[in-house]
Amino acid sequence: MTDAKRLEGRVALVTGASHGIGREIAKRFAAEGAQVVAVGRNVGALEELDDEVREAAGKLTLLPLDLTMFEKIDILGPSLYEKFGKLDIVVGNAALLGELAPVGHIDSQIFQNTFATNVTANFHLIRTTDKLLQLSDAGRAIFVTSNASAKGRAFWGLYASTKAALESLVLSYAQEMEETSVRVNLVNPGRIRTKMRAEAYPGEDPQTLPSADSIMDVFVDLAASDCTKHGEVVDAY
Numbered sequence: 452m453t454d455a456k457r458l459e460g461r462v463a464l465v466t467g468a469s470h471g472i473g474r475e476i477a478k479r480f481a482a483e484g485a486q487v488v489a490v491g492r493n494v495g496a497l498e499e500l501d502d503e504v505r506e507a508a509g510k511l512t513l514l515p516l517d518l519t520m521f522e523k524i525d526i527l528g529p530s531l532y533e534k535f536g537k538l539d540i541v542v543g544n545a546a547l548l549g550e551l552a553p554v555g556h557i558d559s560q561i562f563q564n565t566f567a568t569n570v571t572a573n574f575h576l577i578r579t580t581d582k583l584l585q586l587s588d589a590g591r592a593i594f595v596t597s598n599a600s601a602k603g604r605a606f607w608g609l610y611a612s613t614k615a616a617l618e619s620l621v622l623s624y625a626q627e628m629e630e631t632s633v634r635v636n637l638v639n640p641g642r643i644r645t646k647m648r649a650e651a652y653p654g655e656d657p658q659t660l661p662s663a664d665s666i667m668d669v670f671v672d673l674a675a676s677d678c679t680k681h682g683e684v685v686d687a688y
Contacts, residue, residue, distance in 0.1 A: 458674060461540055462486045466543055469500065472666075476667065479664070486510045487512070488531065519567045532583060537586065551606045551651065570617050577624055587633075588632060589632055590633035591634050591635075591675075594617060594621045636682070638669055638687055641686065644657045
């Protein structure tokens with residue numbers, strides 16, 4: 452006798468699904484029975500993900516999308532409703548590291564692009580999926596943050612400030628959802644073996660870090676219909 456799949460029959464949207472943590476979330480959610488809409492910019496990587504998921508008999512829909520094209524995010528909610536008739540789970544995972552530099556030396560365009568991806572895109576994501584999540588019997592919104600947001604740290608001003616802004620935005624949204632069936636939380640993955648981690652710490656041995664798939668239980672717990680956590684920043688480690 453096999454264990455029941457915890458996300459059976461749910462429709463889940465995952466951003467940043469072409470690599471790293473987002474890729475593992477998409478794979479795990481599909482393995483748990485969800486119909487996953489995988490959003491990412493790298494078409495080749497998304498197609499590889501599709502091959503893996505389908506080989507494991509999972510259900511995946513690919514959505515190549517640059518999340519800084521906000522007008523396309525704005526029509527995402529209606530498009531998902533037209534295709535699936537509902538949306539139960541949203542995972543806002545896509546992010547850029549930006550530039551690790553003194554605040555006074557950060558390139559203006561990099562600053563704008565990083566905020567656009569890490570903050571503004573998630574605002575549009577909330578706005579376009581809010582009604583669908585409230586129509587679900589157990590809407591779940593999960594956003595990925597970082598412990599970099601906790602306090603000021605030299606050279607991390609750009610990335611840290613985007614995550615601090617994201618946390619404030621999401622926790623405000625969580626309070627607004629208090630009287631609904633929607634549960635809204637953030638996950639702090641911690642030190643995980645990802646491409647972004649390697650960019651931030653090029654001298655670090657990646658084999659000393661946990662893999663992204665090691666923290667997937669946290670995301671499944673928060674996405675499940677029986678989740679009771681709400682308005683929390685959940686440490687994955």
